[in-house]
Amino acid sequence: MSVIEVSSLRQQFPLFKERNYLATHSLGCLPHEAFLDIEEYKQSLFLGRRALPVWLERYEEIFGLIERLLNAPSGSVALGPSATACQAAIAATLNPTAKQNCIIISELDFPSCRYLWAAQSRRGFQITEVVAVDKISIPAEALVAKIDERVAVVAISLVSYLNSSRIDINAVIAAAHRVGAIVILDAYQAVGLIPLDVTTLDADVVVGGTHKWLGGGLGLAFAYVRPSLAEQLEPIYPGWFSHFNPTAFESTFTPAPGARRFQQGTPAMEPIYTSRAGLRFALEFGVEQIYQRNQSLTTYLIAAADAYGIKVNTPRTLGTRGGTVCLGVNNPLTVAQDLAKLGIDVDTRSELGIRVSPHLCSTEEECDQFIESLIKLTYKN
DSSP states (O other): OOHHHHHHHHTTOGGGGTOEEOBTTTSOOOOHHHHHHHHHHHHHGGGGGGGHHHHHHHHHHHHHHHHHHHTOOTTOEEEESSHHHHHHHHHTTOOOOSSOOEEEEETTSOHHHHHHHHGGGGGTOEEEEEOOBTTTBOOHHHHHTTOOTTEEEEEEESBOTTTOBBOOHHHHHHHHHHTTOEEEEEOTTTTTTSOOOHHHHOOSEEEEESSSTTOOOSSOEEEEEOHHHHHHOOOSSOOGGGBSSGGGOOSSOOBOSGGGGGOOSOOOSHHHHHHHHHHHHHHHHOHHHHHHHHHHHHHHHHHHHHHTTOEEOSOOSTTSBOSOEEEEOSSHHHHHHHHHHTTEEOEEEETTEEEEBOOTTOOHHHHHHHHHHHHHHHHHO
16 A cells, blocks of 8 residues: 555544554554444434434444445344354354264463353363464364364354464364364454455354454444354344344244344444444455555564564464464563553553554554564563
8 A cells, every 4th residue: 555545544543643553453443434423323312212213224234234244145144242242142052962062162262252162061061172382373283183073163263362373264164064063263353354255264153343453332243153054043042133023022932034043132222333434444445455454564563573583473474364463572561551651552462472453554654663662662671
């Protein structure tokens, strides 16, 4: 992208007027239109129940945007308040059998997801956790080696929250399907950054959310459920929004077709409003272009880190990492706090160091500013 193109796009994201923002992996940047949507929602609150038709229209629009983003068939997406809640709705429908009672997770999965799947041991499942190589990455062959006829579920992250390590998922999905296991893919750190087409990906469930690379608000997650699988699973904790006809208020439950049967009660409208603009931006600008720009900047950061002797705790090869670079420094929490005082936003999650993720609108100069500041602070600490 040219300097002019980046400068023009930056005008759409107010946060860049104040900060060198390199923490999209944590909380994304809301586009200007999102703040207009927030104001529209605020005004709708004055209408009381007269706002219901407007809210439902916006609610349905979100489904369409997410389905377009994933190239998912109509009706194959369910909404939820979090990725954990979306996975829990599916987990509740699954039961161990004498022949299939194993769930595979990985050390690099987000803790909330690991808690959920580990808790399924109380229901009779055996949990197998695959350990990362030097805590950096998990080769596909290490996961495939654990998949046998006892495996019922493979529930792993496409891109690790820790250091952006990306799994070669195609081989894992193929191995799981050969033994009749289902694959539940946490793609939260990928949606909006890495182009995903669920019709070719072939995962059974793909979970994501809006508040990171999609530049939306907190509290809105989604799950694509393969249509043929959705029809086989019986919702265990349904609600009126998972009914075939929610506004009929019938005394008995009739599940909605497709993925919507896994929803529950009244959805929160605030994240519906805060997330629309980011979804629209990703679709209009193109996730492939967002990905190419990010990979260019992360490659730039890795080269700069190498030049200064900073340890890189993220896979280096294109295609093996997501949108974040994890840099090993001493006292990472203190360094991240000191960088924030300088107007540079990053974060840390573990002993692996600080996490840095350039936005589409970040510049090479901002990457240089970050590295130079990091060197000074690392020396100080």
